[in-house]
Amino acid sequence: MEKLLSNSKVIVKDSKKPGPVVLIIAGVHGNEIGGVKALNELVPKIVPLKGKVTFIYANLEAIKQNKRFVEKNLNRCFFDKQPKELANSLEGKTARELLPYLEEADVLLDLHSSKSSNSKKYVLCEKDCFKFVDALPVAIVLIGTDKFLPGGSDGYMFNHKKPGMCIECGLHESEDSKATAKEAVTNLLKKLEMIPGVKSKYSQGDFYKAKYIYKNRFAEFKLARKFVDFEPLKSKELIGLEGEKKIFAKKGEFILFPDDQTELNKECFVIIKKVPKIK
Numbered sequence: 001m002e003k004l005l006s007n008s009k010v011i012v013k014d015s016k017k018p019g020p021v022v023l024i025i026a027g028v029h030g031n032e033i034g035g036v037k038a039l040n041e042l043v044p045k046i047v048p049l050k051g052k053v054t055f056i057y058a059n060l061e062a063i064k065q066n067k068r069f070v071e072k073n074l075n076r077c078f079f080d081k082q083p084k085e086l087a088n089s090l091e092g093k094t095a096r097e098l099l100p101y102l103e104e105a106d107v108l109l110d111l112h113s114s115k116s117s118n119s120k121k122y123v124l125c126e127k128d129c130f131k132f133v134d135a136l137p138v139a140i141v142l143i144g145t146d147k148f149l150p151g152g153s154d155g156y157m158f159n160h161k162k163p164g165m166c167i168e169c170g171l172h173e174s175e176d177s178k179a180t181a182k183e184a185v186t187n188l189l190k191k192l193e194m195i196p197g198v199k200s201k202y203s204q205g206d207f208y209k210a211k212y213i214y215k216n217r218f219a220e221f222k223l224a225r226k227f228v229d230f231e232p233l234k235s236k237e238l239i240g241l242e243g244e245k246k247i248f249a250k251k252g253e254f255i256l257f258p259d260d261q262t263e264l265n266k267e268c269f270v271i272i273k274k275v276p277k278i279k
């Protein structure tokens with residue numbers, strides 16, 4: 001069954017047999033086409049043996065324009081009660097239309113990719129997902145982001161006491177990010193015994209937890225140099241400047257999502273720390 005919402009396309013594959021409801025989303029960020037291409041190839045082929053798989057192309061307008069988003073970051077719009085500044089935006093409305101699918105789902109896998117060619121592959125989730133992450137072809141698990149980056153699809157699931165995972169599959173346009181997204185979807189469905197085939201088991205060696213987010217409240221923010229995601233910072237290393245104010249790293253910190261910002265109150269970077277491997 002296929003259904004067109006005002007800015008999303010939903011395809012439901014229902015086995016009509018009891019089993020989990022799995023939600024697979026791509027194109028929350030419209031330029032992250034690895035996941036979109038993966039769905040294009042997978043959707044016609046997936047026939048669940050039990051339960052139901054719902055595939056969603058989330059932000060059709062942003063996908064068409066090959067942009068991260070049109071008005072607002074859709075992955076900051078998934079709230080039961082949206083902040084006012086989101087409610088009237090295209091993505092605010094899009095998220096509201098998608099909430100019933102999140103509410104119905106037992107497990108969420110949201111496919112993302114990165115603009116950086118040396119980006120790492122990882123999954124953003126919370127501890128309730130650890131029984132699923134070995135199905136995903138990534139080496140890194142990052143927890144604790146919902147507190148600092150609220151409104152994500154995975155955070156929405158977590159706040160409703162259900163497992164939600166956002167997977168970062170690598171560089172947007174690469175064949176590799178498409179292949180990673182495809183493997184993540186099919187292997188998760190194999191693990192849940194919803195499609196036939198021998199599942200692969202991946203082991204994650206690095207676990208990180210988000211510690212804080214830096215937003216520029218008074219002035220423009222400029223990074224001191226180019227950083228890459230998960231880069232370890234030296235103690236007292238200069239991260240960037242908010243106006244004249246210097247922002248330094250502390251011991252044991254790693255950086256994520258570093259970005260220059262001209263507008264106020266934007267996400268400049270997130271600080272994460274390594275945590276012991278959690279089984």
Ligand SMILES: [Zn+2]
Nearest residue numbers: 029032112113
């Ligand atoms: Zn994304």
